[in-house]
Amino acid sequence: MELKNRKLTQDEFFKEREEVLQQWPTGKSVDLEKAIEYQQGIASAKRFGDKLAKAKAEGVTLIQPRAGVALYTEHIKLLQYLETEGEADLLPSTIDSYTRLNRYKEAEVGIEKSKESGRSMLNGFPAVNYGVDICRTVTSSLETPVQVRHGTPDARLLTEITIAGGFTSYEGGGISYNIPYSKNHSLASTIAHWQYADRLVGIYEEAGVSINREPFGPLTGTLVPPCISNSVAIIEALLAATQGVKDITVGYGQCGNLIQDVAAIRALNHLTREYLDKFGFEDVRVTTVFHQWMGGFPQDEAKSFAVISWGAAAAVLAKATKVIVKTPHEAMGVPTKEANAAGLKATKQLTSMLKDQSFVEIPAVVAESQIIKEEVTCILNKVEELGKGDYVQGTIAAFEAGVIDIPFAPSKFNAGKLMPARDNSGAVRLLDTGNVPLTPELKAFHRSKLEERAAFEKRPVSFQMVVDDVYAIGKGFLVGRPHGK
Amino acid sequence: MELKNRKLTQDEFFKEREEVLQQWPTGKSVDLEKAIEYQQGIASAKRFGDKLAKAKAEGVTLIQPRAGVALYTEHIKLLQYLETEGEADLLPSTIDSYTRLNRYKEAEVGIEKSKESGRSMLNGFPAVNYGVDICRTVTSSLETPVQVRHGTPDARLLTEITIAGGFTSYEGGGISYNIPYSKNHSLASTIAHWQYADRLVGIYEEAGVSINREPFGPLTGTLVPPCISNSVAIIEALLAATQGVKDITVGYGQCGNLIQDVAAIRALNHLTREYLDKFGFEDVRVTTVFHQWMGGFPQDEAKSFAVISWGAAAAVLAKATKVIVKTPHEAMGVPTKEANAAGLKATKQLTSMLKDQSFVEIPAVVAESQIIKEEVTCILNKVEELGKGDYVQGTIAAFEAGVIDIPFAPSKFNAGKLMPARDNSGAVRLLDTGNVPLTPELKAFHRSKLEERAAFEKRPVSFQMVVDDVYAIGKGFLVGRPHGK
Amino acid sequence: MEKKTIVTGVIGADVHAVGNKIIAYALEKEGFNIVNLGVMVSQEEYIAAALETNADVILVSSLYGHGEIDCQGLREKCDEAGLKGIPLLAGGNLVVGKQDFAEVEKRFMDMGFTKAYPPGTTIETTIADLKEILGLS
Amino acid sequence: MEKKTIVTGVIGADVHAVGNKIIAYALEKEGFNIVNLGVMVSQEEYIAAALETNADVILVSSLYGHGEIDCQGLREKCDEAGLKGIPLLAGGNLVVGKQDFAEVEKRFMDMGFTKAYPPGTTIETTIADLKEILGLS
């Protein structure tokens, strides 16, 4: 059957489900009815969506770390520590890379090796191997809502197990957990897998249990232009809503120029609402997440604190509903719990201290967000056109054609023709628009911004700028200037 | 003779000088001619003013720590460490509190006790007790320009010794090192003492040696409204220029609201230039310094990093010529060298990363700085009026009348009638203008800003807001809200 | 019940005025009779004020790091002046640098202080302790 | 002088593509012949590519923390495939978490790697070392 953007039927879903639950022995223990009952018993204070809605109403920005280790007892201790010592408002369980690739056998080895060596040999929490009950042990040990964060192209079994396991929010999407995280998965396959995951959330919704869903905003985390990440987020929001999801948090990864960063969240917030409304999803709740700097980090911990704090400040000034927090160990490896808590506390300081300041409506931000909106509209119009009105078909065709194109993506289904570079103030612009269908005016705007930089640096606009920009942050800068500039 | 704002004659200066050099035995070793020669031998790269001028031309923000310990060998090691490991662009020698109060005997005890106990029992470097030669040992051990930073009402001997000792910049002023730092010194006495210090710098200037001078901008560091700190900085710049000073850095301590902070530096920069020009000092060079948060700090080190970083960001976005850096130990005590370097590195990360972004000309900043300019003009017009055109007489009268009034100042020569409080976005406004001669429009502006906050907090505008604002930062906030707001 | 009297001030050559003003304001609001000597207070001034006002407690602040030097001998001088046993509290940033507070506390107890407080002591703690020391709670 | 050939790639289930693209670009610019396998490269793929192109070095990146597991046995497989002695370099974020690099290095040397590099190794270091290993400098 042709893949379309339409709600899976009960038949389709439950037929597929039989297979999914057999992918690993722990699948057998998922009982949907009991799981719904279990979820219904979770108090509002521990529900992700409720806490986000409250924050949105109050205009404050919540803080959330990334964290996950191999052994579940250690994982609980880690999350409890981040909750108390780290003052986290929201908690994660970051899933390990083997699980993300459905390599549960290797995850099992990782668990065993971790037990032996006494240190976590996995880069996250292997939820599938543990199964429903241990997940419930984890989520019920905490006062704070917990979300599954991963990067899994085929996350169907993980979704089943973790939602039954008491998690109340779930990150990912058919595009955002494919193109930046995978090499060989076709978009058709991952979109189908995520229709399943979203449909499962829809079924919970229909039973009165609201699970928050979050497309992964930052994509590859490196020089991703706001129009690209916004377009992907909006598409995934539409796809999720189609399957019955009612609570969506759209995200964006900090690029570093404050005006552009605030503008990107502003545009994302407005456009997601507009597009959902346009397709009849007026009842879907929208919140936003700002990711602190997702690219390469400085090695030095003090310098990392500065990058973290700058991200915290931008998140608050943009009035994002939550901010995902990095740690002073970012450049080194998975952080210790102390380093994780330190990143949180630095962030909390600024989400508190700056909560009464907003940059959302200053003229420069409004102007920049107007540009992003125009760009996104160009892209999404083309997606609709290519899909003849269908966003799934349109998206697949758009990636094929390079209409949506994510810089530095490992996927072979990504065109890789778009070339981003920073302008003279550090905002991310398009050096080569590839096949992204911007209007001539918009293209000229990007070009002029880069010419401005080129003039300042006394060199032509060229690919060397892109390379310099990737290296720049390692040297402490945002814009990669030639020597002596 | 009546104290006036006029250049000291050679006779007056050298007569006074005889006395000054006798205040402590090390005074004898100051030989002005040889000192000028010594200063002439200091290379441009190690001269404070030259490095500032270069930074101003390039539009970058330099970083400078505070640091000083009792034993000079340790002091040298400390500064070398901050230079290499801390990546400081400019260095300080922070003077201890006994020296600041001319209690050289107690400083001597402090040196002895430090030798015995192996830890610094003084909160700074006792330069007078050490004398010219040891100061030269210090300044010549470093690659970077070094400044004397203190808080000394009568700094005449300290100035003589340290400039002869190779320091190329000198902080302080007759108002800014009196009212926040002293209880009983009359303004007349400290202004006279600082005329001496400025005249000495003028004599060096006339011999071709430029010493940078910096009025202490932040004053008490706590809820100081920009119009007050700007007025004091401009007056001290005028007084210094009158004595022949040619290189002045005017300063401001972060209040926390980004728009107001950038606006304050903008207004300070413009107005200092204007007033110097107005009085014929077109040849005086002006640069600016932004002080990271000068009030009470959070106890937690990670949170301190956030406050430090936010100050660094504001400094760069305001395009200040340099930023004075706090440390993660601020709330605890004089920092270790590691903590000091950490504060510097966090700051360096942002002065590099954000150097291509400026907020100086955004409309909200321009509007806010317009208000500050109007306020300062009101104050300085009144100072001129009270002094019948003489800024020294005018200043003394202005403090007496509360026309200039510094919140939380310990000095009995400060009126203490002005009452600052934060508005709903955290900008510092005037709850009670005391006798500060603002126009009715400006008063109404302040009032309306505070009424806005009062309405939000559902309580009347009152002194409790001031108290809440002082406590707020200890709880992580800028604005001290009543419970549950 | 009669109002208790507390002498407050910042000792030595220390000019940190903010905490002092805030403490005085808060304690007054709490119903204490406050004799605030402000900043740069000598040992003699504390004692004179305590004698004159028949004070129940002397609350010494020191922020600038020289507290350890400035506070030496205060207890002895109190004893001599006829203020034997008067509670002496010290707080602020009592020593130079970040030091293990247990050790700092010990040094101040050895000097005869009733209690010593670490940096960042909240006004709530200060009030609660004062009430306990004065038998008010 | 003949161009030296280097096989590059990110091992295992690792998809961190940025460093890999940048390294390939920089080494090519430096005059090397680069066979870039991209991300998610298996041990077998490295070996096949090295054999096919008669490579002089295999440069293994691993960022995501599982490098220690993924790299086990690579040297033995090289030996078996007839690539005895081929320089094997590993770099990136080789292990989970912030660990003492001396120990990490030892573990990789014990696995038969020629050299192992800590996080944040600059491209300048990478180029300099390659030249030394290949006797080009």
Ligand code: B12
């Ligand atoms: C961007 C990024 C991502 C992007 C990657 C997008 C993409 N497809 O490329 C996304 C968001 C998708 C991502 C995902 C994940 N990531 Co990631 N990611 C990063 C980050 C922030 C930057 C990496 C980067 O691009 N650096 C810039 C490039 C230029 O530098 P580089 O890759 O380090 O390479 C340089 C040097 O290391 C050296 N080098 C590299 N290889 C070699 C080899 C040799 C021989 C030599 C000499 C030199 C050398 O040369 C390069 C140029 O100078 C790092 C942290 C960091 N470094 O700051 C984390 C990091 C690598 N990620 C990490 C993790 C755990 C993950 C995830 C598992 C979970 C997660 N956090 O989401 C998934 C993994 C998915 C998978 N299966 O691989 C961890 C690894 C932990 C560990 N080792 O202990 C890190 C360290 C973050 C952290 N502290 O937790 N990530």
Ligand code: B12
């Ligand atoms: C503002 C400030 C200044 C202003 C003071 C303006 C003024 N006249 O008031 C200025 C800039 C002038 C200044 C000058 C100096 N300062 Co200063 N200053 C500060 C700062 C940032 C905040 C102090 C403050 O107002 N806090 C807010 C109030 C509300 O809190 P508080 O005073 O701590 O009081 C609270 C508690 O401690 C407690 N408390 C206080 N006393 C007592 C007593 C008892 C018995 C109890 C129970 C509780 C209690 O209750 C209060 C309310 O909660 C502190 C660092 C910090 N704390 O963040 C440094 C700090 C106190 N200063 C310091 C120093 C060294 C100096 C200088 C010598 C040099 C310099 N850095 O410029 C000069 C000293 C001049 C002198 N002779 O005293 C050091 C002291 C170092 C040490 N102890 O090791 C500090 C800690 C900064 C640092 N880390 O280096 N300073």
